[in-house]
Amino acid sequence: MTGTPGAAAARDGEAPLCSPPCCPSYDLTGKNKVVTVDGMRVKLQIWDTAGQERFRSVTHAYYRDAQALLLLYDITNKASFDNIRAWLTEIHECAQRDVVIMLLGNKADVSSERVISSEDGETLAREYGVPFMETSAKTGMNVELAFLAIAKELKYRAGRQADEPSFQLRDYVESQKKRPSCCSFV
Numbered sequence: 001m002t003g004t005p006g007a008a009a010a011r012d013g014e015a016p017l018c019s020p021p022c023c024p025s026y027d028l029t030g031k032n033k034v035v036t037v038d039g040m041r042v043k044l045q046i047w048d049t050a051g052q053e054r055f056r057s058v059t060h061a062y063y064r065d066a067q068a069l070l071l072l073y074d075i076t077n078k079a080s081f082d083n084i085r086a087w088l089t090e091i092h093e094c095a096q097r098d099v100v101i102m103l104l105g106n107k108a109d110v111s112s113e114r115v116i117s118s119e120d121g122e123t124l125a126r127e128y129g130v131p132f133m134e135t136s137a138k139t140g141m142n143v144e145l146a147f148l149a150i151a152k153e154l155k156y157r158a159g160r161q162a163d164e165p166s167f168q169l170r171d172y173v174e175s176q177k178k179r180p181s182c183c184s185f186v
């Protein structure tokens, strides 16, 4: 999934927040991922637009109720990066006002074909005030962290106590993320 929004999340035990729209011909496959945060299981229900992002009305049906959206582009594909701005604008207009958004630059393992620098990703993320990291679905770099960070944010929002220190998603991501280097990607 590149250049598209793709995750709805629900806390464990809750009904799914996002039901499939009435368009069975489109392949938007839902998967659950359970992440343990401070001993609590948080269930993320993940929907990938799987190439159907040209059907804007379909993807809209998925992200409008989502609690979190992972927005991916491909660091070897400029068009996917250029699409992100349009998606962020649309998401700000149509998604839940407090939706958690994370920008991910995927395929960080293929540095030889890179056309989008890490700095470009960081600059765009800063402009829109969203956390950013580069990932690799191939090596797994930062993939678990992306889900863990989302789960932490949602858990924090759900059970915030008055005396609890606030959770800063962007700071957490910045402190935990691995950065691609010339010699190691994992």
Ligand SMILES: Nc1nc2c(ncn2[C@@H]2O[C@H](COP(=O)(O)OP(=O)(O)OP(=O)(O)O)[C@@H](O)[C@H]2O)c(=O)[nH]1
Residues within 6 Å of the ligand: 001, 002, 049, 050, 051, 052, 106, 107, 108, 109, 110, 135, 136, 137, 138, 139
């Ligand atoms: N090297 C590398 N290849 C990747 C990575 N992620 C995906 N790919 C490859 O890129 C190709 C496209 O992957 P998809 O997940 O289908 O990409 P997509 O943009 O979601 O495509 P749609 O689902 O059709 O929208 C496949 O051949 C994947 O194996 C990655 O992090 N590194």
